[in-house]
Amino acid sequence: MEVLFVLAFISIFIALQSWIYRVYALKNLSARIGFSKNIAQCGETVLIEEMIRNEKALPLPMLVLKFEAPRPLIFEDMTNTSLSDYHYREDLLSLGAWKAHTRQIPVKCKKRGYYSFKRFSLTTSDLMLLVKIVYALECDATLTVFPKQIKSIDFEIMLMSFIDERTVKKYLIEDPFAFNGTREYLPTDRMSAVNWGATSRCDELMVNTYCSSVHSEISILVNVEPYTNDRREDCIEKAISIAYSTALVLTQRHFEVAVYCNSRDVLTESDIRINRGSGPKHAEKIGYHLARIDLSRGCGDFDNLLEDVTRSRRDLSAIIISANTVNSLQRQLIRRHQNGFDFIWIVPLNIYDPEPVILDALKPLTKFWRHRFDG
Structure with missing residues (x-):
């Protein structure tokens, strides 16, 4: 009889606790996963931050937190992590009543991109580990x-020799807020420039003069069209890095920089068009948009992009970055150069790649750039 009583008690206990956990295990249970920062540089280490809160009296003896992280984010510690198309991470823990769990996992940013967590879930169980309860969660954390x-x-x-010798157009613009005195009137002066007070004192027409300022603008045009039959992307990634690095160099020297690229934005699916600007904020904007280039979505026609850009600015000075060196592109560049388009063409290459054949008319305008780096 006592054995039957014990068995009945155990059965009731198992059924009761199983029901309690099915009903209440996910009540007042919150979880969040995110990055320690929203923007990072390639090669930088950031933290993936886990936080789980159990805000109830019911303990959770077994919790499994699962998430999928993008492959270019390299885990320094691969414990509980498997690698396939993504990094699959499973962290096992237990959480008592009214307790919280936090963990920081360092990852290295191997490649530029716009990253988020594809899947994020919690799995828990009852005290006897007989019931499996899965909680799928949403996560809006992103890392650029x-x-x-x-x-x-x-x-x-290489950049500064191009800038100093040939490309940058320097326009002397009178600054109306920088008064520099008066001088005698010349037939080419506007009557609106006459200083009537000085004229009355000198008994002859006098005009205002102003200090001049130098305005320099360069456009960066990036071509992401395939350059090999097997559609390799390593030199295209180098082209994107060259574009970003060029923008940093120029904005630090107070040039106004515009960036155009025939790629597709991972969020908007439109091509990249960043109007001219300068300063650290503008450089960050350029980096943000170049990071979001998704090469898997294809690209637009680069000659159409050239046509759009040069149509609006006849006096444009540009740095063209393209690993694609097909003859049709070279002939288009020659034609535009003959029509007054002033540019330099940077061709990114791998360390041991042979130099492609460049038409004679383009050779003085072409620079080959080899640089060993990943990402």
């Missing part, structure tokens, strides 16, 4: 990894 910055004195020398 900027293209890799090229830190090379040779790279800066």
Whole structure:
């Protein structure tokens, strides 16, 4: 009889606790996963932050937190992590009543991109581990990894030699707020420039003069069209990094920079068009948009992009970055150069790649850039 009583008690207990956990295990249970920062540089280490709160009197003896992280985010510790198309992470823990769990997992940003967590879930159970309860969660955390910055004195020398010798158009613009005195009137002066007070004192027409300011603008045009039959992307990634690094160099020297690319934005699916601007905020904007280029979505026609850009600005100075060197593109560049389009063409190459054949008319305008880096 006592054995039957014990068995009945155990059965009732198992059934009761199983029912309690099915009903209440997910009550007042919250979880969040995110990144320690929203923007990172390529090669930088950031933290994935886990936080789980159990705000009730019911303990959770077994919790499994699962998430899928993008493959270019490299886990420094692969414990509880498997690698396939994504990093699959499972963290096992127990959480008492009114307790919280936090964990920080360092990951290295290997490649530029716009990253989020594809799946995020919690799995728990009853005291006897007989009932499996799965809680699928939403996660809006994102991480934008900027293209890799090229830190090379040779790279800066290449850019600055182009800027100093041939490309940058310097327009002397009178600054109306920088008064620089008066001078005698010339037949080419506007009557609106006459200083009537000075004229009355000098008994001859006098005009205002102003200090001049230098305005310099450069456009960066990036071509992401495939350059090999097997559609390799390594030199296209180098082109994107060159574009970002060029923008940093120019904005730090107070040039106004515009960026155009025939790629597709991972969020908007439109091509990249960043109007001219300068300063650190503008450089960050450029890095943000270049990070969001999704090469898997294809690209637009680069010649159409060239036509749009050069149609609006006849006096444009540009840096063209393209790993694609097909003859049709070269002939288009020659034609536009003959029509007054002033540019330099940077061709990114891998360390041991042979130099592609460049038409004679383009050779003085072409620079080959080899630089060893990942991402």
